[in-house]
Structures are given as C-alpha cells and as structure tokens.
Amino acid sequence: MLFWPAVIAAERQRRAYTLINERFLELERYLDQGGSNLTKAEVLLLLRDAVKRRDPHAYRAAYSSLLDYYVKHESLQRRRPLLAKLEKVAPGWATAIRERIGKHGERDLPGEPEKAWLWRQLYDELDRLAKLSLEDIQDRINRLSKELFTVTADLVEKRAWAQQIRRTSLEQRRALQGWRELMRKVGKGTGKRAPRLLAEARKLIPICQTAVPVWIMPLSYVARNFDMKRNRFDVVIIDEASQADITALMAVYMGDQVVVVGDDEQVSPTAVGQRVDEINHLIDE
Secondary structure, eight states: OOHHHHHHHHHHHHHHHHHHHHHHHHHHHHHHTTOHHHHTSHHHHHHHHHHHHTOHHHHHHHHHHHHHHHHHHHHHHHHHHHHHHHHHHOHHHHHHHHTTOGGGGSSSOSSOHHHHHHHHHHHHHHHHHHTOOHHHHHHHHHHHHHHHHHHHHHHHHHHHHHHHHHHOOHHHHHHHHHHHHHHHHHTTSOSTTHHHHHHHHHHHHHHHHHHOOOOOOOHHHHHHHOOTTTOOEEEEEESSGGGOOTTHHHHHHTEEEEEEOOOTTSOOGGGTTSOHHHHHHHHHO
16 A cells, blocks of 8 residues: 555656656756857857756856846947947947047946047047148138029019019909000011001900009100000109100190109210211201
8 A cells, every 4th residue: 555655656756747848958958049149148058058958057147148138238339329320420439439449448437528629529520620721711712602692583573473473363463465466466566467467466454463563664765655644653663764855745744643763963965876977967957
C-alpha cells in the first residue's frame, strides 16, 4: 500500500520536470530565433547562456539588465527624432551627440545647451556679416527697391482692374465693348460712315461713364466722343494748357470744376506747324 503513493508522486514530479524542461527549451528556441543582430546583443547572449546552464542567478541578473534597456528604449525613441531635427541645422553637433564624442559622451550635460546654441547662432551670424561687402549690400538694396516699386505698381494696377471688373455690370460691359468696337470702325474718322458711327458711340458714353469715371484723351477726341449736353464730369483737368486752343472750351464746359495745368513760357499753339517768316510778314503788313 505504501508503494503506490511513492510511484504516483514520482510520476507527478517527472511530468512537472518535463513541462518545465519544455518551457526552458521553448525559451531557448525563442532566444535563438532573435535574429543575427539581436543575438549579438550582450544582454541576450547572457540570457541565452543562463537558460542553457539553468543558472537562475545569472538569468535574474541578465533579465534585470534587459528591463533597464527596455526603460531606456523609450528615451532612445525620443532621442532619434530630436537628433534628426538637430542635424538639419547643426549636423556637427548632432554627430557629436549621436557618437558620444568627447564631452557629449558623458552622463551630465556639458554646460547649458540653450546658451551654447544662442552663442553659436550669434557667432555664425557675425562671421557671415563680416564676409559681406557693403557695396554688394547697397547694390542689392537698390535692386530690391526697384523690384519692390515695380511689383507694387503692378499689384496696384491689377487690384484696381480686378475691383473695376467686379463692380462693372453686364449692361456697362456691353456698352464699353460696343463703344470700343464703334471707335475701331471709325478709325481716323475720314470714312463715309464715320459721322453715323460716332453718333452711335456717343449714345453709349453715358453708360460707359458709370463704369469708367476717369477718361484721358486729347482735346481733339472730346468732341468726337462726348455730347456736351448729356455728358458731365465733376472735375476736368487740362494738361499742357499752353498748347490748347479754343477747342479746350468744350472740355471746360463739361466740368463742374476745372483744373488748368500748363507753362506760360511755352510757345502758343498758333505758331505750331507754321512758318515764322510768314507770320512776321503778316504782322508787318
């Protein structure tokens, strides 16, 4: 009766040993399948050796080291993107930190990074400025000033036209297009159809005026384009007034206010294109 309990206990121990041994073998296979790079890691080599030797103390020490590495892995994951950012602006500094060169391999920081970074920026900027030529800087300022003037003028023109297009109605557009087409057909105004075409164009001017409030043209075009009874302007500006003749009165008549600009020292328009000797002969007579 005493024999059977001993046999049963031995069988139970054998099965427990077999199960534990299978787990050890499974752990060995797991460590062996870690890959060529992983098997070269010292901590994994220690773990695998401890498992094969069934050394619990060595396994505990290696496993403790592995836990330390796992904790440091999170810091490593943060370190890599930070170094990548630093490398874009300071590749030398990033390399020294990554490879732990000199002071960058020590545990504590070599000074204050913020102040070091500011100092390096100021140093590089002063070094860059010292290499610049004042003549080149002035030439660049002059060139950029001209470009700025050109771009600003172009921007003002485009924005003005954009605003003009936005506020122009369909009726106004048709009137402007019709007036332009009629004036194209008029040409120099010497054709047989010119008077009728001019009359049709003048009918469109009141609508065109509501779309384009400012008109610039020679005085000779005023009578061709405007009906003095129907077309009015708040301000009429006559430039080079010393060269204007009596036809300027038509433009003056259409303005509520008139601005006259000219040089009183210029030759009067009656002498333009005429022979001076003939004029003097008429005066003598």
